[in-house]
Amino acid sequence: MSLKIDPWSAPKTLDYERLLKVFGIRPFKELIPLFTEKGIPLSLHMRRGIIFGHRDLDRIINAYSRGEKVAVLTGFMPSGRFHFGHKMTADQLIYYQRLGFKVFVALADAEAFAVRRLPRSEIVRIGIEEYVANLIALGLDAEKTVFYFQTNRGTPYYRLIQLFSGKVTMSEMEAIYGDLTPGKVMAAFTQASDILHVELPEYGGYKHVVVPVGADQDPHLRLARDLADRMKGVVDLLPPASTYHTLIPGLDGAKMSSSRPDYTIFLTDPPELARRKLMAALTGGRPTAEEQRRLGGMPDKCVVFQLYRYHLVPDDETLRAIREECETGRILCGPCKRRAADMLVEFLRDHQEKLKSAVEVARRVVEPPSF
Ligand code: SF4
Structure with missing residues (x-):
């Protein structure tokens, strides 16, 4: 049976067990011995089972323990106020930064414009004063973090977006995302570039990248991983690793969201x-x-x-x-x-x-x- 997830409008609850089965996400707990063996402390959310799944995190941990360059990347859509659901992602960035990972934070202004239809000036203000400021106040080291707005990121980043659009059919996109608009197609390719562009030499050449996401954001990871494979012969990209966390509920037990x-x-x-x-x-x-x-x-x-x-x-x-x-x-x-x-x-x-x-x-x- 198919299981489609709309990352722009998540259902109130996700069936995490099915997610593991249907999409081949591995249980996080199977990695605990690897962390122990390498002497890497688990984060609070890892210890408590809040991070319940992963793809290829073992590759990243092994690269890290060999002393290779590793990075963590996440994105925030600057369309509302920063809440405790966002803090969950912030805590993970801080954990990886303290281990020595390079941190990239995408401010998804193109997506906020396309999907939420907010004024540009408001998107930029929210990005800086809500998202970046709260991340820094929580403990992310601003000097060691690359924060960027999607629309500011430069030619190689945009070149990827354009090349990606020739590598996927519309029906493949719909199989991943469900119903799409032109804005959502653009947003999806832009997110794929966010995830993959840090592997390019122009952005540091980080081949071992982990993307911590809420389970509702998995479609973006599946697209990015497929695209990394399909770009062989054009540019050398490795599929990103990812971790999946359960979403903290809102105060009524339904979804925590800026719109509520x-x-x-x-x-x-x-x-x-x-x-x-x-x-x-x-x-x-x-x-x-x-x-x-x-x-x-x-x-x-x-x-x-x-x-x-x-x-x-x-x-x-x-x-x-x-x-x-x-x-x-x-x-x-x-x-x-x-x-x-x-x-x-x-x-x-x-x-x-x-x-x-x-x-x-x-x-x-x-x-x-x-x-
Ligand atoms: S609020 Fe009530 S149900 Fe919740 S942890 Fe406290 S005592 Fe238990």
Whole structure:
């Protein structure tokens, strides 16, 4: 049975098991012995099973341990505010940067223009002040990162886009993406160039590239990998590696998204507003306090627990203790939410303090397109 994913409009939930089976994504956990053998620490999201799948990450890890040049690349569409779903990707970039990977961040302004139809000046402002600034405030080293707007990237990058368009048929594109518009076709080839262009000598010649994505973005990886193979004889490209993470839910349990501000926590939310949002979040609590004390809560169905797990509690032992308190009914949802809200407010206050200077750095390190 076919499984199509529209990366521009993801369904509320994805069947991760099917994704592994249908598209041949490998389980991440099979790589844990390789990380151990090479003495490479796992990231928080790897340890907690949030990163659940990969393609060819073993090739990248082996290249890294041989001392070869390695890179990580991701893209953000600058069309809304930076939220905790984006932070998940930011944390992975920071993890790889601290290992010594070169980091590339594409600001997908061409895509925002084609798919979201926003004014250019607004796209550029959001790209710099929301995305780049928040990434820097979270800890990405601006001096060691290449941030670029797609429309500014130069001739070889655009040459790839044009050459790619001769290597795929429309029905192959539709088999990957479903229904397409001209804007989405352009956006898809542009994303493929984002992923592959860093292999060109003009951009550093990074042959071992990993792209961490939410599972809904897999179509872009499948296209880029196919194109890398089909460009043989034109230019030498290796298929990119990728990792796949589960998406953090919004506060009502559905998708976290800029277009759903009541159910999404933004990193620029006033802390007390974020507290109110969190206090209204869906939990895995029981209908009555008596039942919860008797049966325990259900952390795996609880949005608040997912916030602890993805973001608020870096220490594994503390997270394990929170799970146990919940599952044994020793804590009720009210006090548990208040504890999470206190952690969230503290995080946001600290982050927003860093953001003040990060905006200035972002304006300095990213060149805006001239129109
Ligand atoms: S006690 Fe906490 S973790 Fe457990 S269901 Fe309630 S809010 Fe969620």
